[in-house]
Amino acid sequence: MxxxxxxxxxxxxxxxxxxxxxxxxxxxxxxAVSVSYAALHARIRGTAAGLAARGIGEGDFxxxxxxxxxxxxxxxxxxxxxxAAAIPVDDQSTKETVAAVLRHSGAKFAFTTARHIEDLxxxxxxxxxxxxxxxxxxxxxxxxxxxxxxxxxxxxxxxxAVRRDPARIxxxxxxxxxxxxxxxxxxxxxxxxxxxxxxxEADLIRASDRVLLxxxxxxxxxxxxGLLLVLGAGATLVLPSGISGPEITGALxxxxxxxxxxxxxxxxxxxxxxxxxxxARGERxxxxxxxxxxxxxxxxxxxxxxxxKWLFRPVHANIGSRLRILGCGGAKLDAQLAENLETLGWxxxxxxxxTETSPVLTFNSxxxxxxxxxxxxxxxxxxxxxxxxxxxxxxxxxRGPNVFAGYWKNxxxxxxxxxxxxxxxxxxxxxxxxxxxxxxxxxxxxxxxLADGKNVFPEDVEPAYAASPLLREIAILEQNGxxxxxxxxxxxxxxRRGGLSAVRMLGDELDRIARQLPPYQRIADFRxxxxxxxxxxxxxxxxHLLNDIYERAAKRSLEEQPVVLSxxxxxxxxxxxxxxxxxEWLERRYPDRHLYLDMSxxxxxxxxxxxxxxxxxxLEQRFGISLPGAAVSRVLTLRDLLTExxxxxxxxxxxxxxxxxxxxxxxxxxxxxxxxxxxxxALDRLVMRMLFKLRVEGADALPRDAPIVVTPxxxxxxDPPAIAAALPRSVLSRVHWAGWVxxxxxxxxxxxxxxxxxxxxxxxxxxxxxxxxTARAVLEQGGSLVWFxxxxxxxxxxxxxxxxxxxxxxxxxxxxxxxxLVRGTYAAWPINRKIPKPxxxxxxxxxxxxxxxxxxxxxxxxxxxxxxSGLEAxxxxxxxxxxxxxxxxxxxxxxxxx
Numbered sequence: 001m002x003x004x005x006x007x008x009x010x011x012x013x014x015x016x017x018x019x020x021x022x023x024x025x026x027x028x029x030x031x032a033v034s035v036s037y038a039a040l041h042a043r044i045r046g047t048a049a050g051l052a053a054r055g056i057g058e059g060d061f062x063x064x065x066x067x068x069x070x071x072x073x074x075x076x077x078x079x080x081x082x083x084a085a086a087i088p089v090d091d092q093s094t095k096e097t098v099a100a101v102l103r104h105s106g107a108k109f110a111f112t113t114a115r116h117i118e119d120l121x122x123x124x125x126x127x128x129x130x131x132x133x134x135x136x137x138x139x140x141x142x143x144x145x146x147x148x149x150x151x152x153x154x155x156x157x158x159x160x161a162v163r164r165d166p167a168r169i170x171x172x173x174x175x176x177x178x179x180x181x182x183x184x185x186x187x188x189x190x191x192x193x194x195x196x197x198x199x200x201e202a203d204l205i206r207a208s209d210r211v212l213l214x215x216x217x218x219x220x221x222x223x224x225x226g227l228l229l230v231l232g233a234g235a236t237l238v239l240p241s242g243i244s245g246p247e248i249t250g251a252l253x254x255x256x257x258x259x260x261x262x263x264x265x266x267x268x269x270x271x272x273x274x275x276x277x278x279x280a281r282g283e284r285x286x287x288x289x290x291x292x293x294x295x296x297x298x299x300x301x302x303x304x305x306x307x308x309k310w311l312f313r314p315v316h317a318n319i320g321s322r323l324r325i326l327g328c329g330g331a332k333l334d335a336q337l338a339e340n341l342e343t344l345g346w347x348x349x350x351x352x353x354x355t356e357t358s359p360v361l362t363f364n365s366x367x368x369x370x371x372x373x374x375x376x377x378x379x380x381x382x383x384x385x386x387x388x389x390x391x392x393x394x395x396x397x398x399r400g401p402n403v404f405a406g407y408w409k410n411x412x413x414x415x416x417x418x419x420x421x422x423x424x425x426x427x428x429x430x431x432x433x434x435x436x437x438x439x440x441x442x443x444x445x446x447x448x449x450l451a452d453g454k455n456v457f458p459e460d461v462e463p464a465y466a467a468s469p470l471l472r473e474i475a476i477l478e479q480n481g482x483x484x485x486x487x488x489x490x491x492x493x494x495x496r497r498g499g500l501s502a503v504r505m506l507g508d509e510l511d512r513i514a515r516q517l518p519p520y521q522r523i524a525d526f527r528x529x530x531x532x533x534x535x536x537x538x539x540x541x542x543x544h545l546l547n548d549i550y551e552r553a554a555k556r557s558l559e560e561q562p563v564v565l566s567x568x569x570x571x572x573x574x575x576x577x578x579x580x581x582x583x584e585w586l587e588r589r590y591p592d593r594h595l596y597l598d599m600s601x602x603x604x605x606x607x608x609x610x611x612x613x614x615x616x617x618x619l620e621q622r623f624g625i626s627l628p629g630a631a632v633s634r635v636l637t638l639r640d641l642l643t644e645x646x647x648x649x650x651x652x653x654x655x656x657x658x659x660x661x662x663x664x665x666x667x668x669x670x671x672x673x674x675x676x677x678x679x680x681x682a683l684d685r686l687v688m689r690m691l692f693k694l695r696v697e698g699a700d701a702l703p704r705d706a707p708i709v710v711t712p713x714x715x716x717x718x719d720p721p722a723i724a725a726a727l728p729r730s731v732l733s734r735v736h737w738a739g740w741v742x743x744x745x746x747x748x749x750x751x752x753x754x755x756x757x758x759x760x761x762x763x764x765x766x767x768x769x770x771x772x773x774t775a776r777a778v779l780e781q782g783g784s785l786v787w788f789x790x791x792x793x794x795x796x797x798x799x800x801x802x803x804x805x806x807x808x809x810x811x812x813x814x815x816x817x818x819x820x821l822v823r824g825t826y827a828a829w830p831i832n833r834k835i836p837k838p839x840x841x842x843x844x845x846x847x848x849x850x851x852x853x854x855x856x857x858x859x860x861x862x863x864x865x866x867x868x869s870g871l872e873a874x875x876x877x878x879x880x881x882x883x884x885x886x887x888x889x890x891x892x893x894x895x896x897x898x
Contacts, residue, residue: 058083252320308345807864
């Protein structure tokens with residue numbers, strides 16, 4: 001192991017002695033560049049000479065804004081070897097950000113790219129002296145030209161040698177601004193080398209290792225752990241050509257990487273990809289994958305044997321057969337994700353720190369680690385917890401040689417960052433266990449305090465929801481004292497499940513997950529957006545921007561600017577006269593929105609499954625275009641809609657059956673099925689009376705000679721059996737049931753039961769129009785229905801707002817409607833219980849009323865809305881509740897919006 005470093009110049013001097021050992025392998029689009037330690041040393045010295053010839057020396061600042069690569073590395077070390085300080089800035093920074101950094105720092109020189117030079121041209125902060133990290137050798141601003149010019153320059157004979165001073169600033173880092181207030185953090189040579197020395201002492205990386213670094217070097221974590229540690233250990237740094245999956249896996253294989261540095265979001269994507277591939281290969285492979293995981297996990301926990309590398313050899317071959325170590329930082333790593341990766345055969349090394357601490361404070365080493373913690377303090381660092389109002393957590397305080405002295409030109413922020421006795425206040429809440437491992441709960445500024453005083457850390461809650469395949473991203477925030485969420489749906493999964501009711505589908509999924517969490521961690525509302533949530537380059541959510549995004553999503557961007565269509569979009573719209581006419585009709589239909597082809601009808605225009613009934617019917621009436629449910633379910637953007645319209649225009653025969661077309665009533669069951677149905681109903685009546693002590697009210701008043709629609713509340717899978725047992729046989733014999741295809745038509749046995757008991761399929765995600773058409777046909781032919789107007793089971797037993805589908809179903813019908821209240825089934829079989837338990841159940845049938853009566857009693861702009869409102873008010877009164885404004889009055893059925 002090399003002697004301890006005192007300054008970064010010591011590290012640079014060590015490069016020459018390592019000769020032709022490979023220091024960096026950088027992958028480009030078509031080839032890879034290999035740089036030895038000797039060549040890197042020579043390049044650093046040449047670049048330093050070029051800077052000196054341009055007057056850069058002690059105390060100056062040099063901006064570095066460009067992509068990772070040998071040129072970036074040479075520019076940094078050349079700068080600090082002259083006693084100047086480097087200002088690494090994100091290559092994806094905006095013109096305004098770079099200009100602000102130049103203005104604040106007073107940088108005299110820049111290493112950058114042509115894009116940023118063009119951005120800065122003409123601004124007051126424009127640099128006159130710069131070198132391009134990526135340029136042809138004969139370009140006057142290329143780095144080779146900088147070195148050649150230095151060779152021709154005459155240095156003053158009395159130029160003093162640069163004094164080695166560990167206290168001199170090496171890096172001036174501008175924080176990423178997750179809180180909205182970026183600050184400049186000066187890190188000295190002593191700060192940085194103390195961190196590098198401690199990590200080298202821990203033997204995390206060895207000279208034989210090849211470390212893949214897909215993270216930007218402007219950030220302190222990849223800079224210290226990925227650059228200083230790797231080069232200090234004499235290992236090889238492998239730089240991929242980009243950050244896409246193929247670019248990373250390609251570099252892992254071709255670069256023969258033994259270790260990789262990443263962030264939690266990268267490793268989450270790795271795990272999800274592995275899991276998805278196992279599932280895509282069929283049920284048998286998926287089962288085998290789970291069994292092997294269980295075997296590997298058990299062997300590791302109980303015997304210490306690490307079988308993952310052997311059991312999952314194809315996985316390692318696909319990603320990188322030599323890869324052994326996964327280093328993680330930048331954000332909190334979920335303990336379950338870490339265990340999954342270790343179970344697959346990798347060693348996961350995570351840590352914790354901040355830019356202000358150079359950055360590592362604690363880490364999990366090869367020898368001693370706890371995956372549910374941030375590790376123990378690195379040598380020379382002290383950690384303690386300052387007590388706060390929370391009994392379980394306190395603010396994490398730190399001190400040590402890696403901790404900075406204060407913010408650049410910001411004495412107020414510096415004073416607030418330290419305690420009176422000199423401890424740095426990290427702004428994180430956490431605790432230290434009996435074995436000395438640090439556990440971080442979340443940012444002090446990001447903790448959400450609810451109305452009841454409960455503290456919620458978003459980073460603790462978000463992984464539970466994010467595990468759903470329906471969600472690409474989720475962010476938890478607070479609105480009016482309750483938790484709400486911003487979600488980005490996974491549109492491929494939404495399309496696979498049937499995209500008609502995307503918002504309802506997301507709501508149901510969030511409710512399902514919420515039931516598995518403590519009440520104070522359950523979200524009360526959400527907004528779905530299609531754009532990625534704002535993050536830093538290391539994947540941290542920029543939480544200070546979330547409230548504004550939530551508000552804009554709630555307002556549906558009425559102030560959005562008109563969209564200029566691209567040539568490709570204009571060609572699609574003008575594919576035919578009919579597609580152009582449909583587009584113009586859509587623009588008239590939504591006059592308050594600026595439409596564009598990638599707009600989501602479900603998320604941006606609030607069209608739910610019922611809205612598609614109206615829209616497809618109007619398409620057929622106006623343009624003669626019939627879109628079946630299968631076609632509509634594929635529509636997740638207006639581009640998809642126009643594509644389906646054109647397809648229907650080209651192949652009218654395949655689209656002859658419109659999703660809005662009238663349906664026939666289900667065929668009566670044959671003699672055998674009828675016998676099975678009679679037996680099932682008799683068994684049901686016996687079970688409900690024996691086990692659940694069924695009590696029935698109002699059955700004698702049910703009409704026997706007129707079509708009726710029974711509209712019960714819905715709290716349990718036990719509701720339909722209870723209603724079937726409560727109905728008189730003369731009524732039950734002509735009743736049809738609306739049943740969700742996911743259960744009632746899930747397999748041969750359930751299909752047989754459904755046909756025998758007159759259950760017809762309802763698929764609200766792909767063909768709600770078909771179900772409503774079938775239900776109307778039943779009524780028009782004299783049959784009766786049981787229809788649950790809430791559309792789903794209540795998660796807590798309370799009455800949910802009625803869905804507008806019942807209004808569309810009943811409008812214009814001469815049937816009678818029977819509000820029905822089911823009690824006791826929630827206690828017997830709640831939504832989170834796998835099997836029912838005996839409990840008293842009752843069914844109360846209200847007075848049968850006409851559709852006209854409901855419409856007269858209800859409120860709303862349309863007749864459908866008034867029917868829904870009147871029916872819900874009657875059922876609430878039957879339940880003993882005070883009728884309130886249920887929110888359905890604003891339904892505009894013609895537009896299909898709520």
